Amino acid sequence: MSQASNRHPILFHRHPGNPILTADDWPYPINTVFNAGATLLPDGTTLLLCRVEERSGISHLCAARSADGISNWVIDPEPTLRPDPDGHPEEVWGIEDPRITFVPELNQYVVVYTAYSQGGPGVSLALTPDFRRFERYGVVMPPEDKDAALLPRRIGGHWALIHRPVTTWQGAHMWISYSPDLRHWGSHKLILRAKLGAWWDANKIGLSPPPIETPRGWLVIYHGVRQTAGGCLYRLGLALFDLEVPERCLLRGHSWVFGPEEPYERHGDVANVVFPCGHTVGPDGDSAKIYYGGADSCIALATASIGEMLEWLDKHGTPES
Ligand code: BMA
DSSP states (O other): EEOOOOEEEEEEEEEEEOOBOOGGOOOSSSSEEEEEEEOOOOOOOOEEEEEEOTSOOOOEEEEEESSSSSOOOOOOOOOOOOOHHHHOOTTTTTTEEEEEETTTTTEEEEEEEEEETTEEEEEEEESSSSSSSSEEEEEEEESSSEEEOOSSSSTBEEEEEEEOOOSSSOBBBBEEESSSSSSSSEEEEEOOOBOOTTTTTTEEEEEEEEEEETTTTEEEEEEEEEEEEEEEEEEEEEEEEEEEEEETTEEEEESSOOOOOOOHHSSSSSSSSSSEEEEEEEEEEEEEEEEEEEETTEEEEEEHHHHHHHHHHHHHEEEEO
16 A cells, blocks of 8 residues: 555556547547446456447447456447347437446356436346347336446345435435346345535445455445535545445445546546446456546546455444444
8 A cells, every 4th residue: 555645545556558448449430438347258358348428429338358458458349239229218328337247156247237218327237148149137226226236146045236226315325135036126225325514425426346355345446426516526435345244334434545636537528537337356366457437538447456445444444333
């Protein structure tokens, strides 16, 4: 954990080659590329499932593959997963912000993404063995809901999905829901509340990448949206949840650990946004590559140690009541 001159520990280290992917890299004309889900394929290739916004404003998903997860990306020559407004009217205004979970029991990847319907954004789910063929399950959480990811294994016999519904009641908070079959969801529980007042994570929070399973619990990187006179500020914080009772928050950090500082995070279509939707973990089980959208205009990479994030939570976190 290195020390910055202002003495806040630095947990997330930006790659010097950032941003690693922009619209200029795309094989076909697009507006921007950002907010990518990530996974390691069986041969060790890193796959990013990128949110691509077209000049219509509608987004689709496109896969980019790289041997080192940093450079020489091979991008699908055309959209990998397009909105399907005929078969799935909930996708009429596009599909956004995918989170990928490899599920050993199914031997498939579960992609959970925002489906932008005429009733607002909801959460949709699809299965894929290879990021070429997709089986859609449709909407699993109706609007307004987003920032969702599946846990990679059943908890007490049920699948578990973290997500972020929005209500008119005092803020947008993180919830968990359970399902026997990935289609029917219930046993909904509030797991992390947005704070109030001046907190960096007041009023609106949401899951960022899928939780990272550690021996001590599910390590969750979440975003907090601060409303200011100059617009929104998207920053990231850490929390730890019980492995077998994932609605139980063991620790929540008080301050944010990563926020917009560099020009590609400060300036773009939406200023002051860092928004990770995916990570990969190296063979040492500790070094994580975190892929994030910068200012809704590019994809950037930061590295972080899982051990250091847990150590930071021990020092700077407290249990939630
Ligand atoms: C959120 C999501 C993200 C986006 C962010 C900033 O609500 O829609 O896709 O990056 O806003 O615009």
